[in-house]
Amino acid sequence: MSAAAAPAAGSPPLRDAVEPVISVTDVSLSYGPVLAAHDLTFDVRPGEFVSLIGPSGCGKSTALRAIGGLLAPQSGAVIVNGSPVTGPRPSEISFVFQDLALYPWRSARRNVEIALQFAGVSSRERRTRAMDALAAVGLGDVGDRFPSQLSGGMQQRVAIARALVSDAKILLLDEPFAALDEQTRLKLGGQLLTLLEEHGKTVVFVTHSLSEAAYLSDRIVVMGPRPATIKDTITVPLARPRHPSSMREAEFHSLTDQLTGLLYDDANE
Amino acid sequence: MTETMTSAMAALTPRPRRSALTRKVNALRWGTVLVLIALWEAICDGPLRNNDFLAPPSRVLTIGVAAIAQPANLLALWQMTSRFLEAFAIVAIVGSVLGLVLGRVHRQIFHGARDVVTVLYALPMVPFYPLFVLWLGLGMRSEVAFGVIHGIIPLVLITMTASAGVETNLIASGRAMGAGRGQRVGLIVLPAVLPEMIGGLKIAASLSLLGVLLGELMISVDGVGTFILAQINNHQAAPLDAMILIVCLGVVVINALLSLIERRASRWR
Ligand SMILES: Nc1ncnc2c1ncn2[C@@H]1O[C@H](COP(=O)(O)OP(=O)(O)O)[C@@H](O)[C@H]1O
Ligand SMILES: [Mg+2]
Numbered sequence: 001m002s003a004a005a006a007p008a009a010g011s012p013p014l015r016d017a018v019e020p021v022i023s024v025t026d027v028s029l030s031y032g033p034v035l036a037a038h039d040l041t042f043d044v045r046p047g048e049f050v051s052l053i054g055p056s057g058c059g060k061s062t063a064l065r066a067i068g069g070l071l072a073p074q075s076g077a078v079i080v081n082g083s084p085v086t087g088p089r090p091s092e093i094s095f096v097f098q099d100l101a102l103y104p105w106r107s108a109r110r111n112v113e114i115a116l117q118f119a120g121v122s123s124r125e126r127r128t129r130a131m132d133a134l135a136a137v138g139l140g141d142v143g144d145r146f147p148s149q150l151s152g153g154m155q156q157r158v159a160i161a162r163a164l165v166s167d168a169k170i171l172l173l174d175e176p177f178a179a180l181d182e183q184t185r186l187k188l189g190g191q192l193l194t195l196l197e198e199h200g201k202t203v204v205f206v207t208h209s210l211s212e213a214a215y216l217s218d219r220i221v222v223m224g225p226r227p228a229t230i231k232d233t234i235t236v237p238l239a240r241p242r243h244p245s246s247m248r249e250a251e252f253h254s255l256t257d258q259l260t261g262l263l264y265d266d267a268n269e
Numbered sequence: 270m271t272e273t274m275t276s277a278m279a280a281l282t283p284r285p286r287r288s289a290l291t292r293k294v295n296a297l298r299w300g301t302v303l304v305l306i307a308l309w310e311a312i313c314d315g316p317l318r319n320n321d322f323l324a325p326p327s328r329v330l331t332i333g334v335a336a337i338a339q340p341a342n343l344l345a346l347w348q349m350t351s352r353f354l355e356a357f358a359i360v361a362i363v364g365s366v367l368g369l370v371l372g373r374v375h376r377q378i379f380h381g382a383r384d385v386v387t388v389l390y391a392l393p394m395v396p397f398y399p400l401f402v403l404w405l406g407l408g409m410r411s412e413v414a415f416g417v418i419h420g421i422i423p424l425v426l427i428t429m430t431a432s433a434g435v436e437t438n439l440i441a442s443g444r445a446m447g448a449g450r451g452q453r454v455g456l457i458v459l460p461a462v463l464p465e466m467i468g469g470l471k472i473a474a475s476l477s478l479l480g481v482l483l484g485e486l487m488i489s490v491d492g493v494g495t496f497i498l499a500q501i502n503n504h505q506a507a508p509l510d511a512m513i514l515i516v517c518l519g520v521v522v523i524n525a526l527l528s529l530i531e532r533r534a535s536r537w538r
Contacts (some may be wrong), residue, residue: 090447
């Protein structure tokens with residue numbers, strides 16, 4: 001509990017005074033007999049970009065599923081906007097899955113529309129909002145293509161457009177750029193960051209890339225191997241808005257060094 | 270970003286033209302049919318002259334077709350067709366629903382049911398037909414039921430296997446977007462399995478027709494089966510062959526129609 005009250009000792013007092021939008025308290029998660037995460041505690045404040053980082057298979061996606069209401073915690077509580085999460089809350093939380101989960105039989109536009117269709121939005125409004133969302137991620141002219149006709153990066157942007165088309169203020173992103181090369185990933189990440197700031201979104205971002213986490217985040221939650229436990233929560237010292245040149249600053253390097261140290265410990269155990 | 274987009278567009282190959290190869294394949298296909306018909310004519314005019322079961326095509330098309338055009342025989346054709354249509358409609362509706370239910374309600378139900386249905390599929394149904402007649406009486410009802418039992422089993426098997434195999438993340442992302450149970454089935458599972466389901470309907474159509482025809486051939490008072498038996502007893506090769514040809518033609522037409530729908534439903538693959 002004390003960890004939740006003072007998650008980052010170094011952050012300015014004003015930030016701590018703000019009520020968290022997401023607060024995860026002593027959460028353990030399991031799949032049947034398999035314990036996937038143990039005693040997770042962290043919180044996310046409005047407008048914040050928080051990354052979960054850790055070795056693959058440690059339970060990052062699992063933690064995200066718990067916040068999204070897709071997996072009930074075995075113990076502990078996930079609280080979003082002041083009330084415990086017991087199931088999906090599409091009007092408050094949107095989710096981009098690790099494998100994107102685009103519907104291959106639907107065109108890019110209709111993949112974006114389906115989020116609104118489930119919410120009962122009329123078909124005319126669906127169409128215009130979907131086109132706007134696709135345009136916002138730079139895909140204004142490929143709305144009629146099927147996912148199989150789009151490159152990996154374009155598919156990723158369709159999934160992001162689908163998450164942005166709803167008015168949900170919380171965005172859960174599970175390794176959205178994992179399939180891309182480092183340059184493209186950081187470029188798309190930077191563009192995403194701008195977009196999210198415009199929309200005033202609160203983001204929980206899962207990644208296994210140190211530089212991506214350091215470049216994009218306000219805070220980084222570092223997890224150990226399965227069952228995931230939190231090893232440390234680090235506040236990123238870089239100023240906003242971020243720019244590719246941020247990656248050349250001394251703070252950036254000392255941060256990635258620190259992260260490497262935290263993650264490398266595990267590899268030796 | 271534009272770079273990735275243009276390269277992806279270039280990767281989209283244009284629809285291939287009707288090539289010389291397709292023309293050759295077509296010529297070969299229709300050439301084979303013509304050669305076989307000519308061979309058939311030659312054999313029936315030569316070594317098999319005036320046999321009781323195989324008339325030459327020239328007589329099938331004249332005497333045979335004229336015999337079938339008589340009202341009583343057209344009625345027989347209609348009886349079989351309407352029985353088939355009724356059986357197939359029942360198969361399509363009940364089989365699809367049953368397949369979706371058995372595939373999606375619970376994993377345990379799926380595994381148990383799959384074993385049962387697989388055994389049923391392997392069983393020959395013909396010995397059971399007298400039981401159908403005892404239960405449902407001589408005529409329409411037992412013939413339709415026999416058509417249903419032949420067609421429904423493969424459709425259920427194919428639909429349940431396909432729907433149990435729908436990627437869990439496609440459904441989880443639907444839940445995250447607020448889809449209710451009905452929407453998950455109607456907007457996610459159903460379109461995902463539609464191509465397989467139509468493939469199953471193709472198999473079901475020919476097997477339903479087989480069931481109806483078998484019923485009419487074994488114990489019945491009317492329909493195409495009875496007509497065929499009468500021609501055999503009276504040594505009337507031309508009407509017999511004409512009726513068989515018409516039935517075959519019907520199967521080809523149904524199959525072609527369903528293939529057309531299948532191609533439309535799997536455009537995204
Ligand atoms: N549906 C599931 N059933 C059983 N075990 C699972 C399931 N999903 C994930 N796991 C297990 O839980 C652990 C954490 O998985 P995950 O959260 O996907 O890891 P990460 O996202 O960090 O790579 C892994 O060991 C994985 O094998
Ligand atoms: Mg994962």
